[in-house]
Structure formats: structure tokens, C-alpha cells
Amino acid sequence: MSVYLKVLVSRAQKWSQLLGDGKSVKRTTTVKRYVRKGIPSEHRPSVWMAISEADKMKKQCPDLYLKILDQPFEKELVDLIKTDLPRTFPDNIYFTKEANHQAHLFNILIAYAHSNRVVGYCQGLNYIAGLLLLATKNEETSFWLLKVLVEKILPDYYTKTMDGLIVDIEVLSELVKSKAPDVHQHVINLGLPWAVITTKWFVCLFAEVLPIETVLRIWDCLFYEGSKILFRVCITLIKANRSAILECTDFTTLAECFKSIVKNASALHCHEFMQSIFKVPGTLSNATIIKLRSRFVTQRLEHQKKEPR
Known part of the structure; x- marks a missing residue:
């Protein structure tokens, strides 16, 4: 906390200069950079x-x-x-x-x-x-x-069918498959559905999952950059805990492992954690997410057509 307090003081000074004289906030590269480094609580x-x-x-x-x-x-x-x-x-x-x-x-x-x-x-x-x-x-x-x-x-996350949420869990699975294929295969081999692991992550936007200050920093970016931030956080948590996940030998230990990775020290050090979500997952564009969503929406529609009425 003593280290983070220095960060907070520094960011508060920067934001005070940016917002001085009642200036309105506009979407610029400078503001985006500032948002990623954290918005002081008084300005949130x-x-x-x-x-x-x-x-x-x-x-x-x-x-x-x-x-x-x-x-x-x-x-x-x-x-x-x-x-x-x-x-x-x-x-x-x-x-x-x-x-x-x-x-x-x-x-x-x-x-x-x-x-x-x-x-x-x-x-x-x-x-x-x-x-x-x-x-x-x-x-x-x-x-x-x-x-x-x-x-x-987050359109269609909170409807009765939760179609948007279901599709985004499929998108995450595909992103993990491309960015951490060994983890993806291991999770499949042990039979743990991604929905069991990540539904609460997505539904609560990490509230009641990660420490509150870390969640607020995630939301700073979520409000500016949209839902791709959620995928960055998920992938960072998974890749940062790759060894622990791969050591699991059955369904139960894997489920417990995913519960524990959101409580370890790396997520508590929110400034370092937020820096890592823009490095660990690598390139992740909105275009990629839109393309994957479109694919899985089409697959769901085709599956629904085949189901007996």
C-alpha cells in the first residue's frame, strides 16, 4: 500500500492538471493513457x-x-x-x-x-x-x-437468455485456445466447462471476485475501452497462473485452482496487475472479438434451427 500511495499521489496531480479550470473530459490518446494508469477516486x-x-x-x-x-x-x-x-x-x-x-x-x-x-x-x-x-x-x-x-x-449479458454472456464465454475459450493452447487443452481434458469457471467473472464484472481497488481500476478501462478489457483480465489471470492450472489432475482440484487464482497476491497489487493486462495477453483488437462473436452467434442460431420444436 505504501508503494501504491505514491502512485495515487502522482496520478492525482496529473488528473488535476488535466481537469483544471473545469475542463471537460474528451476521448483522446492522452485520456486513454491516463485512464489505464488509474482515475483518482474523487474524479471517478x-x-x-x-x-x-x-x-x-x-x-x-x-x-x-x-x-x-x-x-x-x-x-x-x-x-x-x-x-x-x-x-x-x-x-x-x-x-x-x-x-x-x-x-x-x-x-x-x-x-x-x-x-x-x-x-x-x-x-x-x-x-x-x-x-x-x-x-x-x-x-x-x-x-x-x-x-x-x-x-x-455489455448488451445481452443480463437478458433472460443471457445470449451475450454465453457467446462471450465461447469467445474467451477461443482466445485462450490461441494464446495458451496447453491450458485450453488441459481444461478440456479434465472436463471443466469454461462457463463454470468464468460466469461469475463476467456477470459481476469481477466485483466479489477480485479486490475492490483492482476492480475499480478494471472498470476505469471498461468504461473507456469496452468489453475487451474483460477478456484481457481473464487471459492475464489464466496465463499468469498457467503452471498451477497445469498441475491440477482432476475436475475438483482444477475448480479450486480457478477459485484461488483470483485471490493471490498478483491481483492485490492492482497497479502492477493493470500494467500486466496490457502486456500478458498480447494483441487483442475489437475487430477480433467482433469476428469471434459473429461466428459463435451464427453457430448458436444454426444449432437452434436444428433443435426439434
């Missing part, structure tokens, strides 16, 4: 809103959040969300029954569920909205950031 709410273009969404319907909260709620949605509230970061002091964060989190989730009837409420959104709330300390900002994540950055 405004910078996330700008780089994700959630602020543009808000300008189109500036009163949406308060209008939804002023309307009656569907009982089914209320019951679903209230069931998950106590499960959200139960060890975090801000999410105890005595703290107000559970009430704020309920407002964000119920408002989102009513704003997007296709998604409604999906498990996993509570962790994302909860961490957004911790980072922004503002309900409405968290609502709009959740909206841009679910509808623009």
Missing part, C-alpha cells in the same frame, strides 16, 4: 460519466431517475431485489442494515428494472450497482452508469 464519478458517454444518455432524459422513483413499483420486482439486498457485500460496513446504502441500492435497482423492462432485474446487477454506489456516492450517477454498462457496453 464525473470521468466515468464522460468517457462512457452516460452523461449523453442522461441529457436525453434528465428527469428519468426521479420520475421512475415517484411512480408505483411492481411487487414482483420489489420482492426480487429485496431478497438480494442482504447478500450484497455483506461484510462491507456500508451495506449493513444500519447503514443507508441498502436503501440507496434498492432505489438504483428498482429504477433500472422499471426503465428497462427487457432486463428487469437480474442477479449480479446488485454487485455492480453496489460497487458503483460505493465509488460514486450518488444514486442517480450510479443509475446512469449501470444503464450504460448493461445497454451499451
